[in-house]
Amino acid sequence: MPTVTDIDARGTQHCETTTLGLLLRHQGLDLSEPMLFGLGSGLSFIYWDSKNMNFPFLGGRIKPFDLTRNLAGRLRLQLRVQETTSPRKAWDNVTASIDAGHPVGLQLDSYHLDYFGSKVHFGGHVVALYGYDDRSAYLVDTEQQGGAVSISLSSLARARAARGPMTAKHRSFTLIAPATMHAPHGQIIPAITACADAFLDPPIANLGHRGIEKAGGLVRTWLQRTENPQRDLPQAALLMERAGTGGALFRNLYRDFLAECTGLLDSSHLRTGHRLYVEAALLWTEAAALIKEAGEGREARHLAQAGSLMGDLARIEREAMHALRRLESA
Structure with missing residues (x-):
């Protein structure tokens, strides 16, 4: 073999x-x-x-x-x-x-x-x-x-x-890999600032912080968007938490990345970004749970709560990415 x-x-x-x-x-x-x-x-x-x-x-x-x-x-x-x-x-x-x-x-x-x-x-x-x-x-x-x-x-x-x-x-x-590898940690700041730039200045309203804000409004209508909310809403929540995302729609992975970076770089901007993504990860998991509950019980109030959380998340992640983008000039 x-x-x-x-x-x-x-x-x-x-x-x-x-x-x-x-x-x-x-x-x-x-x-x-x-x-x-x-x-x-x-x-x-x-x-x-x-x-x-x-x-x-x-x-x-x-x-x-x-x-x-x-x-x-x-x-x-x-x-x-x-x-x-x-x-x-x-x-x-x-x-x-x-x-x-x-x-x-x-x-x-x-x-x-x-x-x-x-x-x-x-x-x-x-x-x-x-x-x-x-x-x-x-x-x-x-x-x-x-x-x-x-x-x-x-x-x-x-x-x-x-x-x-x-x-x-x-x-x-x-x-x-090349015969002589440069330390990967030297690429941390370019990687973070490129991610922040794309997130803060998306080309269309469905992406980045604008997309989260848009989702916060549209998620409130999801009970009317499907003929089978007891299937589709819990599945959407499952995809957010368990479909290879690492939980919290990939925010757990990015939170842990920033935590690892704070051990390698001394930066108040980095620490701010990490703190905000700790908060964002918790709120995304909470939003997914509300979407699941809304589908199982066909209750619009849970979607209204999830939409409000996404409004908060758009603001929190926007603030986090503004802090992280400042790494470039620090």
Whole structure:
């Protein structure tokens, strides 16, 4: 069985950072998951709704794979990405890397992964592949999905071939660290300020702090937005808390990233940002609980409370990002 040896199959909270962590540890660079998320400027917000969607989606991070691109650029890693419309060529790309001793990241639709308990289409899911045989592929996914898992080759092929929102054409990728690595901590300030800039100056009203404020108004109408609130509202809350977000719509991960940074940099702006994200993380978890309650009991008052919390969150996160953006000139 072709397998990459010396794999540290450590499932963590979020799919993309789980995969990046494995690929980088194989290159001799072991960073915490919050540090990977923060150095990739992963935090964001989107309120996403359209006519062809059954229910609105609240997202707490940047687009799938942008985190990988950001991290590779900051750490000066060689990121090799391969895409193709041919399933056979796609599999050849993967096996060539494994046979050469390199684990591979894959972007695919989690709906087709047979070890997933919850069947929801998500074309931006990322896993690491480190081995295969005639019947199965050996992957590392998040801790929630079992960490090191095996999957049938047919299931993996369907997941990689899927088309729809956020999917990629059989995307696979590898990372190679330079012979001399600069200390990753030197990239903390650029990563934080880039994230703050994008959050504070979004191009459309559905993103960043403007998106949170917009969500605060629209969430109050969610009982009228669905024919099945007892299904759709609890599922929205579940996605906020447990769908690879690390809890609190990724705010727990960013809070922990900022906490780690305060041990490396002496900055009052950084400490302010961290304090505010401690508060924001708690409020996002509270908002998710209210949305769940609103769906289960069909009670609009819980949505009104959740909307008020999101208004507070727009202000708190805006204040936090203004403080963090000041790191650039400190």
